[in-house]
Amino acid sequence: MYAKHYQLRTVTFILTAFMLGCNEFMVVGILSDLAKTYHVSLSSIGILVTTFALVYAFSTPLLTTFTSHFDRHNLLMVLMAVFFISNTLTAVAPSLFWLFIARIMTALVAGTIITLINEFANLVTPLPKKPMVLAWVGAGFSIASVIGVPLGTTIATLINWHASFGIVSVLTLIVWALLAWLTLHEKPQVTGNFFEQLQLFTDKKILLGVGIVIAVLSVQYTFYTYIRSLITTVMGYDLTSLNWLLFALGVMSILGNQIAGMVAGRKGTSKLPYVFILMIIFCLLLGTALQNKVLGMVVLGVLCCLVIIHGTTMQLGFMNEAAKNYPQSLALSTALISIFSNVGISLGSFTAANTVKFFSLTAVGYVAAIYAVIALILALVLKRKTKDSQEW
Numbered sequence: 001m002y003a004k005h006y007q008l009r010t011v012t013f014i015l016t017a018f019m020l021g022c023n024e025f026m027v028v029g030i031l032s033d034l035a036k037t038y039h040v041s042l043s044s045i046g047i048l049v050t051t052f053a054l055v056y057a058f059s060t061p062l063l064t065t066f067t068s069h070f071d072r073h074n075l076l077m078v079l080m081a082v083f084f085i086s087n088t089l090t091a092v093a094p095s096l097f098w099l100f101i102a103r104i105m106t107a108l109v110a111g112t113i114i115t116l117i118n119e120f121a122n123l124v125t126p127l128p129k130k131p132m133v134l135a136w137v138g139a140g141f142s143i144a145s146v147i148g149v150p151l152g153t154t155i156a157t158l159i160n161w162h163a164s165f166g167i168v169s170v171l172t173l174i175v176w177a178l179l180a181w182l183t184l185h186e187k188p189q190v191t192g193n194f195f196e197q198l199q200l201f202t203d204k205k206i207l208l209g210v211g212i213v214i215a216v217l218s219v220q221y222t223f224y225t226y227i228r229s230l231i232t233t234v235m236g237y238d239l240t241s242l243n244w245l246l247f248a249l250g251v252m253s254i255l256g257n258q259i260a261g262m263v264a265g266r267k268g269t270s271k272l273p274y275v276f277i278l279m280i281i282f283c284l285l286l287g288t289a290l291q292n293k294v295l296g297m298v299v300l301g302v303l304c305c306l307v308i309i310h311g312t313t314m315q316l317g318f319m320n321e322a323a324k325n326y327p328q329s330l331a332l333s334t335a336l337i338s339i340f341s342n343v344g345i346s347l348g349s350f351t352a353a354n355t356v357k358f359f360s361l362t363a364v365g366y367v368a369a370i371y372a373v374i375a376l377i378l379a380l381v382l383k384r385k386t387k388d389s390q391e392w
Helices: 006-029 031-038 042-066 072-092 096-124 127-158 161-182 194-202 204-224 227-234 239-264 268-289 293-306 310-325 327-358 361-385
Strands: none
Touching: 006 031, 006 042, 006 072, 006 096, 006 127, 006 161, 006 227, 031 042, 031 096, 031 161, 042 096, 042 194, 042 327, 072 096, 072 161, 096 127, 096 310, 096 327, 127 161, 127 239, 127 310, 194 204, 194 327, 204 227, 204 268, 204 293, 204 310, 204 327, 204 361, 227 239, 227 293, 227 361, 239 268, 239 293, 239 310, 268 293, 268 310, 268 361, 310 327, 327 361
C-alpha cells in the first residue's frame, strides 16, 4: 500500500518543505522592502523574524502533542488551509499590525505541518533509504533558499514584495491538492496524554540533541539574518549580483543536505564533532574574510554547508530513540528539529541584531563561533553517550 506512488509522495513532501521554506525565509531577503512599505527601521522589522521563530517554537510542541490522536490526513488538510489563509493575508497585509498577525498565524501551523510530513515520510520510506529521503525533505528548505529567496527578492524588485507571497499561495494550492490525493488516513498506533508524551524530554540523549540543534541554528542566524547586508554593504556587491550570490549560498546548503544524509547513514554522532570544529574555524575566519569579496563569499558558502550537516543525524536519532523507548512520543519526536531550530533562529537573529547594534556587521562571525563551541561540546558528550547505541 505504501509502495504505490512512493516516488511521487517523496517529491510532494520535498515540495511541501520548499513551500514552508519560501514562506519563512523569503522575509530575510525582503526586510528592507518591508521596512520601506511600513515606514519603520530595518532593526524594527527584523523583530518579525524573531517573533515568527518564537511563536513557531512554542506552538509546535503544544499543537503536535494535543493533536497526536487525530487522523493525520485530516489534520494536515486543516493546517494547510490555515497556512494558505495566513500566507495570503501576509501578501495583502494593509498595515504592519496585520503583517504580524499573518506571520503569527503562519508560525502557529507551519511546525506541525512539517512534523506531519516527516511522519508520512517515515511511514512510506524503506528503511535503507530513510536517511537520504529525510535529508531531501530537509533539503526542501535549502532549495527554498536557492530558488525561493532569490526569486522572491527578484519579484519584489521587479513588481513588489506582495507578489512574492502571492506566488507562495498559488504553490500552496498545488501542494494541498497533491497531499489530499497522496497522503493516507493514519492514526498513531501508540499515543499518550500530554504529560506522558513529554517523558521524551527526560532522555539525556534527546536533550543533548536538542541543545545541538539550538546551538547550530544560532550559529547560522547570527550571520544569516543580515546576509543581504553582508553581501552588499560590507563586501560591496551590487544588487544585480545579490540574487546570484544568494543562489550560490543555497547550492552550498543543498550540498550540506546531501552530506547530512551520508553522515547520518554512517554513525552520524561520531562524525559531528569534526563538522563543528570546522564550523568554529570558519566562523573565526569570517570577520577577516569579509574584507575580500571572493574570500568572504567562500567562507559564507562553507558555513552555509556546515550548518546543515547535523540535521539528518539528529532527526533520525530523535525518531529512533522515541520508537524504541518512548513510542507514545513518536509524533513529538518528529517535531523536535523544527521546534528547536526556531529557538535557535530566534536566539541567532536576536544575537545578530545586538551584535550589529553594539559592534558591527563584521563581528557576527566571532559571536557565532561561541555558539559553535557550545555545539562541539554537546556533540562530544552525545558521541560518548551513544557509543554503543544503534539508534544514533
